[in-house]
Amino acid sequence: MRLHTYKNAQSFLKANQHLLVDNEALTQLIIYNALQKLTVPSCNTCLFGTITEGDQVILLFSNVTPYNLQIFAPIEEKHLLQAAIKLLIKYLLDINIPVKGISGNSVICNNFITYYIKKSPSSIFKEYLRSDILELRDIHTINIPNGFFRQANLSDLDTITHWNVLFGNDVLDLRLEYDRIIDMVKEQINNNLYYIFFNTDDVPVSMASATRKLLNGSSISYVYTANNYRGHGYATAIMYHVSKSILEQGNQFCTLFVDKKNQVANRVYHKTGYRILAENYDYYLT
Numbered sequence: 001m002r003l004h005t006y007k008n009a010q011s012f013l014k015a016n017q018h019l020l021v022d023n024e025a026l027t028q029l030i031i032y033n034a035l036q037k038l039t040v041p042s043c044n045t046c047l048f049g050t051i052t053e054g055d056q057v058i059l060l061f062s063n064v065t066p067y068n069l070q071i072f073a074p075i076e077e078k079h080l081l082q083a084a085i086k087l088l089i090k091y092l093l094d095i096n097i098p099v100k101g102i103s104g105n106s107v108i109c110n111n112f113i114t115y116y117i118k119k120s121p122s123s124i125f126k127e128y129l130r131s132d133i134l135e136l137r138d139i140h141t142i143n144i145p146n147g148f149f150r151q152a153n154l155s156d157l158d159t160i161t162h163w164n165v166l167f168g169n170d171v172l173d174l175r176l177e178y179d180r181i182i183d184m185v186k187e188q189i190n191n192n193l194y195y196i197f198f199n200t201d202d203v204p205v206s207m208a209s210a211t212r213k214l215l216n217g218s219s220i221s222y223v224y225t226a227n228n229y230r231g232h233g234y235a236t237a238i239m240y241h242v243s244k245s246i247l248e249q250g251n252q253f254c255t256l257f258v259d260k261k262n263q264v265a266n267r268v269y270h271k272t273g274y275r276i277l278a279e280n281y282d283y284y285l286t
Contacts (some may be wrong), residue, residue, distance in 0.1 A: 012048035150193035
């Protein structure tokens with residue numbers, strides 16, 4: 001079994017493009033990490049690699065500061081997966097590569113945590129989020145409430161920043177501060193990442209963001225409806241319009257992560273045409 005690391009993100013994407021594209025929604029965080037570092041000749045705070053057995057890829061991984069270690073396994077053979085994870089952990093610990101946490105399916109995360117703690121007994125992993133990875137390639141024709149949909153502009157900055165704070169509190173259990181994130185939100189609006197839906201009274205009621213452009217698709221996040229306007233179908237409306245817009249731009253698919261506990265959101269996405277591909281777990285190393 002061989003562990004191979006790449007000099008930069010470009011060489012990693014080129015060498016593994018076929019496997020990444022065939023599993024694009026499942027490997028989207030690895031792909032996005034690589035795309036963000038595409039113009040960097042070499043990077044001291046990022047790691048891209050594979051573990052192979054002969055010609056077979058057992059693991060793909062990326063570890064990019066400040067994000068979790070991302071691991072994807074295209075195989076299901078238990079003994080190969082366990083051996084590959086042990087090899088990766090040995091490599092990380094031998095050369096003191098810091099790991100913020102681990103993200104992957106339950107099998108990957110459970111094995112990684114078990115073997116990492118055996119090698120580093122003082123380590124403590126805390127589960128942060130259990131998600132499903134969803135994908136849409138053909139949008140459903142559905143009834144949605146009347147209203148107006150458009151790309152957000154700077155006139156929406158205050159509303160979207162405020163909704164980001166509430167989204168962080170309600171969905172991510174993060175205590176975001178308005179003044180600390182407003183510049184980031186402004187930049188994202190300028191980059192045409194946010195969309196907004198208005199009701200028939202011309203009141204903004206819902207937002208969503210096309211947060212990650214991938215190789216052949218786009219990932220959606222920050223889907224939020226104002227508290228006073230929930231239960232009227234506005235989340236369905238914004239998801240329908242954003243997904244339709246992304247596909248009309250030439251993307252092959254839309255994808256997103258949804259909290260397993262959020263059954264309301266799951267129903268909205270299913271109605272729009274999304275299907276569950278796999279699970280994803282996030283653990284922080286404390």
